[in-house]
Structures are given as C-alpha cells and as structure tokens.
Amino acid sequence: MAKATDGDTAPVPQRLLAAATRLFAEQGYDRTSVQEIVEAAGVTKGALYHYFGSKEDLLQEVYARVLRLQQERLDAFADADAPVEQRLRDAAADVVVTTIENLDDASIFFRSMHHLSPEKNKQVRVERRRYHERFRALVEEGQRSGVFSTATPADLIVDYHFGSVHHLSTWYRPDGPLSRQEVADHLADLLLRALRP
Amino acid sequence: MAKATDGDTAPVPQRLLAAATRLFAEQGYDRTSVQEIVEAAGVTKGALYHYFGSKEDLLQEVYARVLRLQQERLDAFADADAPVEQRLRDAAADVVVTTIENLDDASIFFRSMHHLSPEKNKQVRVERRRYHERFRALVEEGQRSGVFSTATPADLIVDYHFGSVHHLSTWYRPDGPLSRQEVADHLADLLLRALRP
DNA sequence: TCCGGCATACCGACTGGTTAGTCTGCCGGT
DNA sequence: ACCGGCAGACTAACCAGTCGGTATGCCGGA
CATH class of the missing domain: 1.10.357.10 (Tetracycline Repressor, domain 2)
Known part of the structure; x- marks a missing residue:
C-alpha cells in the first residue's frame, strides 16, 4: 500500500508519469487525451501543466x-x-x-x-x-x-x-x-x- | 508518365491508397487527416467516402x-x-x-x-x-x-x-x-x- | 436518331464532437 | 501575508464523417 506509483500516496509528478506510461502503451500517444491522464492520476490539468510543459x-x-x-x-x-x-x-x-x-x-x-x-x-x-x-x-x-x-x-x-x-x-x-x-x-x-x- | 500510381492518371481508389500509404508512413495514422489524403490524391472527401467506408x-x-x-x-x-x-x-x-x-x-x-x-x-x-x-x-x-x-x-x-x-x-x-x-x-x-x- | 431516366462518380460546405493548452483564483502551510 | 500547488471552466483549433447537389455517360424505347 505504499508503492512508488500508488494512486494517491506517491508525489503527483510520478503519478502522472505512471498513468501516462500505462495509457500511452495501451492506447497510443495520440489516442490518449490529457484529460484521461489526469483522471487516471487523480488530479486535474492544472497539476499536469504545473509540472510538465506539454x-x-x-x-x-x-x-x-x-x-x-x-x-x-x-x-x-x-x-x-x-x-x-x-x-x-x-x-x-x-x-x-x-x-x-x-x-x-x-x-x-x-x-x-x-x-x-x-x-x-x-x-x-x-x-x-x-x-x-x-x-x-x-x-x-x-x-x-x-x-x-x-x-x-x-x-x-x-x-x-x-x-x-x-x-x-x-x-x-x-x-x-x-x-x-x-x-x-x-x-x-x-x-x-x-x-x- | 503512366505508372500505376500516377498523380492523375491512375484510378481514384489507387491514388487514394497510395497517398494514404505515404502519409500514414510519414506522419502516422492519427496525425494524418482525411483532408490531407484527399488533397494528396487530388480529389475531395466525397470521392474517398464513395470508395471507402471510413x-x-x-x-x-x-x-x-x-x-x-x-x-x-x-x-x-x-x-x-x-x-x-x-x-x-x-x-x-x-x-x-x-x-x-x-x-x-x-x-x-x-x-x-x-x-x-x-x-x-x-x-x-x-x-x-x-x-x-x-x-x-x-x-x-x-x-x-x-x-x-x-x-x-x-x-x-x-x-x-x-x-x-x-x-x-x-x-x-x-x-x-x-x-x-x-x-x-x-x-x-x-x-x-x-x-x- | 433523339430523348428521358437513371446510375455512377465526384464535389465541398457543414455539423457535432473532441482536444491541447490557458487562465483565473482558491487553499493550506510557513 | 505570501506562495507553491493545484482546481476546473474556458477557448480556439481541428477533424471524421454527412449530405444535398452536380456532371457525365449509358441504355432502352419511340
């Protein structure tokens, strides 16, 4: 219950990266919307664009x-x-x-x-x-x-x-x-x- | 000047396939718009959807x-x-x-x-x-x-x-x-x- | 020979929906 | 009181697919 990529214990940037990795692999980069990523990471766009430029x-x-x-x-x-x-x-x-x-x-x-x-x-x-x-x-x-x-x-x-x-x-x-x-x-x-x- | 994939001599379906092949390879499927394909083939969307379902x-x-x-x-x-x-x-x-x-x-x-x-x-x-x-x-x-x-x-x-x-x-x-x-x-x-x- | 009917081939404006990225503002810790 | 961290509504652009319309050519009957 304390893994590095846990849904809500790990730091937000890691959670975003983990979610993005999984979704990109499953659906492809273009098919994955930013919205899906932030939802999977349990945050919102504001958080994503706070840590990543794009x-x-x-x-x-x-x-x-x-x-x-x-x-x-x-x-x-x-x-x-x-x-x-x-x-x-x-x-x-x-x-x-x-x-x-x-x-x-x-x-x-x-x-x-x-x-x-x-x-x-x-x-x-x-x-x-x-x-x-x-x-x-x-x-x-x-x-x-x-x-x-x-x-x-x-x-x-x-x-x-x-x-x-x-x-x-x-x-x-x-x-x-x-x-x-x-x-x-x-x-x-x-x-x-x-x-x- | 009479190759099978010529820009304006070959049948329209072949031209569409040839254009799509090149563009899909260059930019990827998702990055290629239907509009680009039909322009490269020298036709319009009507032609594409006449020959292909999607x-x-x-x-x-x-x-x-x-x-x-x-x-x-x-x-x-x-x-x-x-x-x-x-x-x-x-x-x-x-x-x-x-x-x-x-x-x-x-x-x-x-x-x-x-x-x-x-x-x-x-x-x-x-x-x-x-x-x-x-x-x-x-x-x-x-x-x-x-x-x-x-x-x-x-x-x-x-x-x-x-x-x-x-x-x-x-x-x-x-x-x-x-x-x-x-x-x-x-x-x-x-x-x-x-x-x- | 001409003509009306019809099918095939194609055009291009339009629609409904989606998307990346922005921006304003709140909130809790120091 | 201030600021990093984040929320979430918003915008401007784009895109697949639709649809009403046009042009061309064939075919059978008068």
Whole structure:
C-alpha cells in the first residue's frame, strides 16, 4: 500500500508519469487525451501543466527514464571483468529481461518515438546512438580477438539483436509458456550462436 | 508518365491508397487527416467516402495488400523443390527484400496496427498468424530432419527473425552502404548460422 | 436518331464532437 | 501575508464523417 506509483500516496509528478506510461502503451500517444491522464492520476490539468510543459514533455520523460536505465545497465555489463563473449551474452540477455520488465515503456518507445517533435526526436536519437555504439563495440572487440565471426558487419549484428528486443512488445505475454529469463537466455544464445566463427 | 500510381492518371481508389500509404508512413495514422489524403490524391472527401467506408478501411486495405503479397511469396518459396535449409534461407532473405521494397507499408504495419478496431485487428492477426505458422513449419521441418539445432523453440526462432525484419523500417536507409540484397543475405545468413546444430 | 431516366462518380460546405493548452483564483502551510 | 500547488471552466483549433447537389455517360424505347 505504499508503492512508488500508488494512486494517491506517491508525489503527483510520478503519478502522472505512471498513468501516462500505462495509457500511452495501451492506447497510443495520440489516442490518449490529457484529460484521461489526469483522471487516471487523480488530479486535474492544472497539476499536469504545473509540472510538465506539454503532453509531449510527458512522452519525452518516459523515454529519458528508460534510456537512462538501460544505458546504466549496459555500461555495467560491458565494463565487467569477464571474457568478451560472456559480457556480450550478459548484456544481450539483460536488455531482454529489463525490456520485458518494462514492456509498457518498450511499446511506447518503438511505436511513438516518431510523435516527438524533430528537436526532441534528435535528442532521443543521440542517446540511443550512444547505447547502440557501446553494444557494437562489444561485438567488434570479439570480432577483432577472433572469438566472433566477421562475416557480418557489427552494425548489422546490433540491429539484428535489437530487432528481436524491439519485437518483444508485439508477441511476449507474461502468461505465456516462457519466463523472462528463459526468453532472454534463448535470445542471447541465438545471438552468440550466430556469431560463432 | 503512366505508372500505376500516377498523380492523375491512375484510378481514384489507387491514388487514394497510395497517398494514404505515404502519409500514414510519414506522419502516422492519427496525425494524418482525411483532408490531407484527399488533397494528396487530388480529389475531395466525397470521392474517398464513395470508395471507402471510413478512414480505418483505408488502413486495413494497406494491410491486406501487403499481407497478400507476402503470403504468396512465402508459399512459393516454402513449396519449392530444394533442401529445407535452402528454402528457409530463400524465404528469410525474400521477406527482407520485399519489406525494404515496401518500407512504407512496413512502418505502417508495425506502428499503426493497434489503431485498427478490435474486429479488424483480429482479422489481420489471423492472416498474420497463418504467415507465421508457415514459416515456423519450415524451421520445424529442418529441426526434425536434424539440419537445424533444436536448442531453441521454433516459435522463438520465427519471432527472432521477424523482429529483425520489423526493425528494418527503423534503421534501413536506401542511401546507406548496404543494398537490399546485401542486407537480406546477411540477415538470412545470421538466421541460418544461429540454427547450425 | 433523339430523348428521358437513371446510375455512377465526384464535389465541398457543414455539423457535432473532441482536444491541447490557458487562465483565473482558491487553499493550506510557513 | 505570501506562495507553491493545484482546481476546473474556458477557448480556439481541428477533424471524421454527412449530405444535398452536380456532371457525365449509358441504355432502352419511340
């Protein structure tokens, strides 16, 4: 009864973000009215526009949060003290698990990114690119040291893997036959198998 | 000067579909007004509602077209007279090429499917499922005959590959360093490599 | 050959409803 | 008494879909 996103105990900005995240994921950004968001958060428009400059700012904040989280985790795995194939496997599996744990954010991310204005979109792309490049560096490291095949450009490898992560929000169901960790292990395994020399 | 989608020679319904496809892909379904579509097609609302029941029908028609096309092609490749690893490779590469050739349809498909009403959405899912299962059957056939690894469930393999196809509309640029065929060959190769026993 | 009847194809003003964002003001704590 | 935090009515814009109307061409009968 005291969770961080509780309907009436958490601070108003968090409640607004939580409500917006859920509604954006369920109905899409354009289909969700500001009125719905404030009702779900138990406040009114005055509160929303007190904390956020616009509906779009709300969307951008959702992005920023998930990007920060994933970047931190990737950095941790990539910097670990382990063979490169282990670090890549861990990072690849972790992004699957955290994506499944935040499927709402993921659907929003991939379905609504283009709803951001050009400037904000650019900002998100920059962050996203940093993430992509960190991941690519891992692949390239393994390719240079000979543990990964060089048959495929590292860029494409990264897009291949993130394609499957991206796709999770389309098909993964928590009540399906596979747990998060199982899916993550399978997908990481597929990546590593494809990279065998 | 006599292409099928010419601005003023093609039949009105085709022009409307072509305009809608482009605009939906560029701006998204909700961001595109019926007024914009009819202006791009060089007609007026009267014409649109003469041929289509609603804006949503237009979206559904875009789906139906691309689904028919891809199902036909998959069936052809799957029914061919060749070893299963060859048939899977051909099918996997072909879906990449045709997706790139119709990137607009692809972005619409993956970004706007959830804008369809429940009934129409269901209809699309049924068609999509048929496609998915045909592809999965290929994987399972190879797994049974021992040419593919059975480490990963066939369903997941299919979602893995279609994740990367899905993702194409996010990163592929026609003016990039790789041609359609090159990307297709690489992605099909990754799939087959991941399936090596 | 001409004509009246009718269907198809299309036009564009209009309507009813919705929406993001604004603004004025209240209220409770310091 | 003041101010951050918020309420909620209001506005200006927009949009999907409707509807009465017009133009074009075909078809069968006189």
